[in-house]
Ligand SMILES: Nc1ncnc2c1ncn2[C@@H]1O[C@H](COP(=O)(O)OP(=O)(O)O)[C@@H](O)[C@H]1O
């Protein structure tokens with residue numbers, strides 16, 4: 001039995017979608033830094049180390065902090081190699097889970113394809129965040145849409161994956177998984193497509209049991225900070241380098257609202273109820289320890 005079944009385990013937030021390029025790694029990194037800056041102890045876990053975006057992003061951040069110092073908060077990063085057999089992968093993942101004890105939050109990034117390790121990890125999540133592009137191709141991963149009636153016919157393979165993960169978790173420890181879909185890279189234009197995708201998602205949400213968070217817009221700022229390991233949350237560092245813009249303010253609001261949608265405040269209060277501390281996800285600081 002690993003430590004996630006014991007008191008004091010972190011809230012596990014997993015970024016998943018069996019489709020690449022939807023923003024899993026980008027949003028995982030942004031959320032990790034947002035939560036670090038709000039005073040949480042954050043561990044990050046890369047299950048997509050073949051691509052390695054999350055590992056390189058956190059590595060670039062650590063390298064920047066080592067080079068220039070400043071108030072650059074870092075997560076404790078773990079990598080689970082995909083080159084193992086499924087059994088070895090599960091063993092390795094369990095070892096990492098043991099090391100997560102004592103952290104407030106663990107953020108897991110997964111590959112955009114099916115794998116035994118990723119299945120296994122999904123069943124350990126408290127919250128699964130699935131970013132999708134605002135496109136019918138991305139909706140197709142979640143549910144099959146009738147082309148004539150333009151209504152949802154049935155859940156697709158990734159929805160079935162989550163359903164199985166929910167069953168496995170319920171069997172193992174009796175608790176549930178909160179599934180949140182977030183529309184990423186939303187365009188300011190194409191209002192008709194946006195409305196259509198929105199109404200299909202609302203329809204699917206009821207059928208297969210997820211919540212829809214407010215969307216994240218397409219912004220250059222989400223792409224250009226990777227090499228320094230920054231996110232839009234690193235206001236002081238960005239200011240120093242003359243990289244602050246109005247776009248950051250809007251982006252920070254989007255991320256803040258995603259963090260609020262995850263329901264972490266109540267989750268942490270429930271998990272660490274004996275302490276009864278308070279975390280201000282809207283931008284304040286953490287008051288008191290959570291462990
Ligand atoms: N909101 C956004 N605005 C602009 N570009 C984005 C946004 N989110 C992600 N990207 C870009 O989209 C691409 C895919 O993102 P990534 O996080 O690597 O996706 P995934 O991990 O799902 O494969 C990257 O080039 C990334 O910089």
Ligand SMILES: [Mg+2]
Nearest residue numbers: 024025048053
């Ligand atoms: Mg990725």
